[in-house]
Amino acid sequence: MIAQAAALLAAYVIGSFPTAYLVGTANGVDLRTVGSGNLGATNVFRTLGWKWGLLVYLADGSKGALPVLVLPSVIGAATGWPWGVVFGLVAILGHVRPVFLMGKGGGKGVATSSGVFIALAPLPALCAIVGFVIVVAMTRYVSLGSLVGAVILPVALLLQQRAITPLVIVGAAVGAFVFWTHRENIGRLRRGEERRVGRTSPAPSSGSRA
Template sequence: MLAQAATLLAAYMIGSFPTAYLVGKANGVDLRTVGSGNLGATNVFRTLGWKWGLLVYVVDGLKGALPVLLLPAAIGMASGWPWGVGCGLLAILGHVRPVFLMGKGGGKGVATASGVFIALTPIPALCAIGGFVIVVATTRYVSLGSLVGAVVLPVALLLQQRAITPLVIVSAVVGAFVFWTHRENIGRLRRGEERRVERTSSPSAGGRA
């Protein structure tokens, strides 16, 4: 049992790696004080440009995928249910409430959750990412794309598994969590105040993510 607990702790620590914070500091910016103040890929994109934003998205995705794929195997467990899922959830929690930043100022969990579900169930995860891309490309609202992806994932997973499995339930819970982390964005969308992503990649210190 000690090995399992250590594995879950390791997943949380990996998820806590403050990618956006370190990228911002490397560029002389504390991302907690500019734009939305959120340590996620969208705020990096708007503040530092698309290259840094893409880097943060990829690394944050790996923070979710690698614990699922590697940590359960290290203790002789499968990377699916329940240990892979457990590691994935702890990685998401670490991203949103990073221990290295005293449990404050993390991201909203979308990129890390994407990595988790790509590792757990690739096809439904890719469907969710596809929904995200389509919505962002047509509306330029990253938050709306994230919300649509959070809905598509459990639906696609349910259609694939044709039953309400534990993984379907977990995906729905994670989707609800994404809605919760985007509650301010939802309010701005309703009021017509949400900022769209610019079509150019020029850095800007303004905006909300």
């Protein structure tokens, strides 16, 4: 029980690592006061450019994959269900509610979720990522691409496993969670007010808010 509790804490701490915040700080910007105010790869992309955005996406994805791949062996369990899934979900929670930022101001969980499912179910995760890329390329709405990927993931899991397995249920739950974290984006999409990618926002001082 002690090893399991320690591994769960480690998954949460790994997920909490504030990649976007640190990247913004290194560039003299508090990303919580710029653009969407979100500490995710999309806001980094808009504010600091695609290179920093890609770095944050890969780092946040790794925060999801590493607990799934490494921590089960620490407690003597197999990677996958159930412990790999549990550690992945805890890492996503850490990303959205990071302990290093007092449980506030995290990302929306898309990049970290993609890392979790790349480790758990590579092919369905790849299908979701491809869907995301296609939608963003066609519409330039990252939020819409994220929502489409959140729908594709559980469907692809269901097609792969040919049954409503625990992993399919978790995939559907994570997809629903992505919709919940994007509820404001959904409102802006409906009103035609959502920002498109393709241009970066100027990086104002940390005291300003866009």
